[in-house]
Each structure stands twice: as C-alpha cells, then as structure tokens.
Amino acid sequence: MTVVASGSVAFDFIFTFKGRFSDQIVADKTHIINLSFLVDSMAKRHGGVAANYAYTLALLGHPAAVLATAGSDGADYREWLEGLDIDCRGLRLLDDEYTATGYTTTDIDDNNIWGYYGGAMLRAGILGLADTVPGPEAVIVGPNAPDAMFRLVRECREAAVPWVFDPAHQLPHMTAADLEEGSRGAWIVIGNDYELELIRQRTGRDQRDLLELAEMVVTTLGREGSRIATRDGDTVIPAAAAVEEVDPVGAGDAYRAGLVHGLLTGLGVERAGRIASLAATYVVEKTGTIEHRYTRDQFAERYRQAYGESPW
Helix, strand or coil: CCEEEECCCEEEEEEECCCCHHHHCCHHHHHHCCCCCCCCEEEEEEECHHHHHHHHHHHCCCCEEEEEEEEHHHHHHHHHHHCCCCEEEEEEEECCCCCEEEEEEECCCCCEEEEEECHHHHHHHHCCHHHCCCCCCEEEECCCCHHHHHHHHHHHHHHCCCEEECCHHHHHHCCHHHHHHHHCCCCEEEEEHHHHHHHHHHHCCCHHHHCCCCCEEEEECHHHCEEEEECCEEEEECCCCCCCCCCCCCHHHHHHHHHHHHHHCCCCHHHHHHHHHHHHHHHHCCCCCCCCCCCHHHHHHHHHHHHCCCCC
C-alpha cells in the first residue's frame, strides 16, 4: 500500500543569515520596510513538500508516490526520485513551464523569510487520484495550487481515502470556508503553532472544535516537540535532540511523513510521533530538505538512544 505525497516539487535556494531578523527591524518604521541581509551561505537543493514527504517515507521503507507538476527543467529531478524507488507516474512535466522555486533566508533563531515562484506548481489542478497509483493507503495534501489541494480533498472524501490536510504556506490564500473544507473528514490536520493559530483566528475553531471535523490535530513546536490531539486526548511528543542544528527548513515535512508511516504501520500515536520527531531532527542537521541519509537500522539505533526503546 502506497502513500501519495502531493504538493510542490521544487528547487530551493537556501540562504543562511548568521544574525537575527528582529535586530534589523525598527519597530516604528514597519510601514517602510527596506531590509537587506548579507548571508553567509547559499545552496541550490532539491525540494518541494511532495518530494520531501516522499523522500522520508522512502528512507523509512514505506512505499511512496509523488503527485505533482514540475517544469521542463525537472526531468533530472524525476529520475533522481525514481532512483529512490519513489513512484513518479503522477509527476507531470510541463514543457512550457519552469519548476517551482523557493528562496528562503534563515536566521540563527530558525526564523524564515520565504519568497516563492509557483511556476508549474500553479497548474497542479490538472491532476487527480486517477493520475497516480491505484488504491492509495493515504494521501498527504500538502501546500500546492489551491484548486489542486481541494480537488484531492474532494476525491479522497469520495473514495474514502484517508488524507492529511497540511495547508502550511498556502494559509494566507485560504478562507475560513476553505480551511473547514480541507479539514472536514480529514484523518489529520497538521501545522506548527503559528499556523494552527492562524486557522483558529480565521475559522473561529480551536483544537477542540477542529476535532469535530478531523480525527487528529497535530501541532509541531520546534525544539519543544509536538502535540498530537485526538478525540481521546492529547499526547505530548518530546523532540529528538539534534547533534547540531544547521537548517530547520523541511523538518516539518519529514515530521509529517514519519507520523504517517508510524500510524499506518500500527505503531500507535506516541511511537509514531517519536518516529516523526526523529525524522525531523535528521533534516535539521543538514542544509537542505532532502540531503540527509540513513538506513532503517541506523534510524532504529538512534531512536533507541533518544527514547530508550525500539521504534518497530
């Protein structure tokens, strides 16, 4: 059974600023912000949430498929994903578009400023469940062109396929009705604490109210771990300590994939959350969203060191 990872397939330009954004902002001049950051490093990497989800699933040994649109410059990227045994029949390359590209600057407090060119991603609404593997085990509906996200939500609901609703950086473009549509009947609604607060403000629904729509609401809290809420109560998941904190970009995507893997393999909420936490920590230790590597045995040993038990 395969998990379908949807959302963007992108190239990421990652800039690292060894200072604090907050030190550069003059509080009484925010109406005329004009900031420039001299960054210390730059890298071009494979990225995009669909690829990030699928990559972590593949590392953990869970069959994964990508459902996304990329540009004519994405052929090598697709070949690289296929080399990881990720099913790419649903990765459509559009000859007249460029692949989506993200530009992020990260400061020493792990704050991020993003710029994003949608490119081929903006046409992802041409794809649906019929364009990927038959009978998927679950679908992660990640940030994408909004029409693509809500097409998949509708199709998952009609086909009784569990879906994860992860609006993330598409939140500013979504109405209260959009957010309730994505959450209604969802298996999991997930976001960081800032994103969940935006959902609360926009919909008037707090965690308890969201659980009237979705089976599970997950709040990621960075170094503070995460909280997994179900109708039976909350489970607090401690973060897995990083050897070195290098770059947080993409850690949330790995968390989502690790959580889905753990839950679908029947490991229970707490153990699935800990797998998710460790999967995220591997990302934090490298620059780039899918530059880290581990085998299942290496992952299991590190999990035992972090949590004092076996993950499987």
